[in-house]
Amino acid sequence: MDAATEATRSLQGVAPQITARLPRLLEAMRTVGAGLDLHITLDRIVETAAELAGARYAAIGIVDEAREGLSDFVTYGVTGEDHRRIGALPDGHKGLLGALIHDPRPVRLTDLTQDPRAAGFPPGHPPMRTFLGVPIRVQGEIFGNLYLTEKRGGGEFSESDLHMVRVLATEAGLAIGNARMYAATRQRERWIDGAAAVTTALLAGSDVDESLAVVAEQARRLADSAAGIVLLPEADGGLEIVAAAADDPVRLTGTRIPPDSPVTATLLAGEPVFVEDSATDPRMVTEVAPYFGPSMLLPLKSGGRVLGTLATPRARGARQFTAAERTLATQFAQQAALALVLADARRDRERLAVYEDRDRIARDLHDLVIQRLFATGMMLEGAARKAVVPEVRDGVGKAVDELDVTIQEIRTAIFALQQGPAEAPAGLRTRVLREIGTAAVPLGFQPSVNFVGPVDARVGESAGKNLIAALREALSNAFRHAQASRIEVVVDATATLPDGRDAVRLTVADDGVGIPEGGRRSGLKNLARRAEALGGSSTYGPGLGEEGAGTMVTWEAPL
16 A cells, blocks of 8 residues: 555656546556456556557566576567567566666666667567666565566657556556465465375375375476476485376386485485476486476475485476475475375285284184094094995095195195285286386387286295386387387296296397497496396397397396
C-alpha cells in the first residue's frame, strides 16, 4: 500500500497530461492483477506495459538470487526469428541492463546506444534507441526491471509515460508477489504429495529394486529434471547408480562414483552437494556427467544413517535450481529415506513371520507326520512277516520302501524350511529379465534370453550382482553403438572355467555393425575388470549377423 501510495502521489504533477489516459491505466492495472500463474502474469505485464506506453518492444529482466545478473528474460514484440538471430538472451552481467540491476532507478533515454553504460547489441538484434526502464519491487525487494524501447511514432518516451509505467510496475509487483506465493504453495503441495506417494508405494509391498525406482521417478518429476537417480554405497567406499528414471536409463545404471571423488565423502557424511554445471565441474568425474547441467545430489539419510544418494540432474543449459527447490528436494530425500527404512522394517517383520510359520510347519512335519508314517511302516513290516502269500509279502515290502522314500523327502523338505527363505528380494533370473525389459525400451525390440541350469540356486550374490552389471554394460553398448536388430542373451550356470572351476557364463550377442578398428574400448574394459576381480574373464568376438557380423561378448566368473 505504501508503494502504491507513493506511485500515485507521483502522478499529481502530471495529472493534466494523463487524465485522458487514466481509464487505460486503470484497465491495465486490472489486467495485470488478474490470474495467479507467474509466467502468464509476466507475459501479461510486458504486453500491457508496451500498449500503455506505446512501445514497440518490452521486456522484464528477472534478477537472480545472487543479485549479480538475470535468471530469466521475458520479452514482448521480439519474434521467434529475432530470437534465433540474436542467440542467447542477455544475462545482465554487463551493459545497461547490468547497471540497472545494481542501481535500480527509473531511467528514460532518448538514445540508449549513446549511454556510457551501454555495451552494444549482438548481431541480428532489432534496432532500439528510445528507452524507458523501471524497477519492479516485490514486498520491498527488487524482483527485476521493466524495460520499454522504441516509442511508436518515432518520438521519445515522455514524463507522463514514465509515471504511468511506474504505477503499472507497482501493480505488477503486487501481482507478481501473489503469483509467486501461489506458485510456492503449489510447489510445496506437489513435493508433499510426491513424498506421500513414495511412502505409500514403498509400504505397499514393493521389493527393493522397485522401491528405489519409485523414488527415482518421483524425484525426476518433482524436480523437473532430466533424470532421477538413486546411488547406493559399495564395499570399496564408492557409490553406484542402481536405479534411474530417464529417457535412457540403461546408459546411467551401473555408473560408479569412485571413493576418491570429492563428492563421495561429502555425500556419505550426510551433506548435500549442489552443482551448477555437471559437464564442467571438476568434482563430477563420471562418464555420464557431460550429459547434464545443474544437479542436486542429496543424501538419503535417516536417523544418522546414510542409505544412499538421490540425484536430480537437469539438462545442459537448463535453469539453476532455486533455493526453495533445494530445500524442498532435501526434505523429500529425508522423507524418502525414512520411507525406505520403514519399508525395510516391514519386510523384516514379514520375513520373520514367514520364518516362524516355516518353523511351525517343520515341527509339525517332524513330530506328527513322520512319526505316523514311521509307525505305519512298522505295522506293514509286521504284517509282511505274517503274510503267507508271496505276492502279498512283496507288495507290502514295496509299500514300506515307498514310505521310507516319502519319509526322506519330508525330512529334506524340513531341512529346506529350516534354512529360511532366500534373503534376496528377487532371484538372478528375475533380475536378468528385468534388465532385458528395461533395455527393450531404448532398443525398440525385445532381446531374447535363455537360462541354462539352476541359475537362482547356483549363482551367489557377488557373482550375480556383477553379472547383472556386466549385462547392463553389454546391453548399453549394443544400444549406443551396435545399431542391432537382434540381441540374444544366454545365462549358463553349468559353465566351467579353463582351470576346471564351476562358473556362470553370460553371453550377449548381436547382429550389429561390430566394433570398429580404433574404436573406444572403455565398456569392454569395464567388463573385463569386473570379471577379473572375481577370478574370471571377459572376451568378445564375432556376432550373430551374416559372416559373423556384430559382436558377441562372453563374460564368466567362478561360482
